[in-house]
């Protein structure tokens with residue numbers, strides 16, 4: 001019953017205090033309101049909404065002297081705010097502690113040791129909710145202009161991302177750069193105050209399969225920021241001026257969805273077309289890209305820009321110097337390959353030597369190391385085995401190496 005009263009009081013206190021914002025409402029309660037439309041004051045609570053939050057016994061609920069259930073529209077209301085407040089103070093302190101809206105109110109309530117700041121720590125910001133994002137996208141889809149912008153990018157909520165920073169193996173130097181971005185994001189307001197705006201534009205450089213995309217996704221999860229992905233080849237058009245317009249739209253949608261990560265993959269694509277064909281439209285596209293990068297900022301707009309490329313040599317210096325950080329994703333060192341093997345083999349029983357595997361896979365990327373494990377598991381399964389032998393793995397290494405040689409011979 002305490003959770004029902006929590007929900008009702010959260011709505012009531014939120015309605016009464018204009019200084020409270022959506023982010024103050026705990027995620028599980030926000031979700032209830034998003035899935036019933038948007039979250040706008042005054043919040044009205046209906047029976048079905050309470051049921052999607054917690055199951056309860058209606059008879060028991062009716063016994064509470066401060067609850068009214070309307071038999072026609074099934075709206076549930078608090079009839080005496082004071083009584084409800086008193087009741088929850090007695091029956092739901094644990095809930096209050098983790099609910100910023102409630103903690104905000106109860107902070108000044110006698111004899112209860114709760115704090116708004118403490119409660120905030122338990123509560124993730126709204127832009128990390130899949131429901132919130134879906135709602136924003138729905139709204140943007142209603143307008144023709146913004147709907148078109150949406151069609152150019154792939155948007156993922158951090159909640160839907162599985163890769164975490166602990167599942168991608170990075171060198172210490174890479175991790176340190178990523179830590180810097182995390183703190184910059186946390187201290188955005190302060191950076192703005194001191195006028196430090198040139199942060200938050202990263203260029204990931206490295207061969208295919210070295211973890212660039214995975215790291216961008218893991219960052220989205222880690223920072224609880226929606227991820228907007230776009231491949232430059234996908235928005236390049238043969239029609240005059242179209243590519244430039246698309247680039248502008250992509251940056252515009254990122255600003256509308258802020259805070260978010262804008263991940264631009266195949267970043268060299270536009271530059272590549274420039275070398276093959278010195279067409280005016282291509283030049284214009286490159287210029288638009290440069291201008292868009294200049295005009296977007298983590299500190300001002302809340303957009304973290306990450307671009308990735310396999311062909312850094314194709315980027316000219318005008319592009320290069322617009323990024324405040326270049327993070328290299330080289331072919332993995334021995335210790336990185338070892339960690340990837342360890343993580344990938346963690347749940348797989350068998351008798352094998354990781355030391356030997358690391359030695360044998362010099363020059364393999366992270367993706368190829370994972371491929372070795374996958375191949376080995378499949379061939380073991382083919383023989384009816386749910387454990388790996390060294391032979392399975394050695395053969396898989398050879399197969400993957402053959403593939404590499406085949407690729408390189410063309």
Ligand SMILES: Nc1ncnc2c1ncn2[C@@H]1O[C@H](COP(=O)(O)OP(=O)(O)OP(=O)(O)O)[C@@H](O)[C@H]1O
Pocket residue numbers: 167168169170206207208209210211212213214215309310329332336340365366367368370
């Ligand atoms: N350092 C790493 N740690 C863990 N997994 C890795 C690492 N590098 C690559 N992988 C794995 O390899 C696969 C491919 O990685 P990813 O897509 O991130 O590569 P990429 O650098 O973006 O490649 P591309 O340039 O082709 O886009 C993923 O399954 C990823 O988990």
Ligand SMILES: [Mg+2]
Pocket residue numbers: 212213214265308
């Ligand atoms: Mg990639």
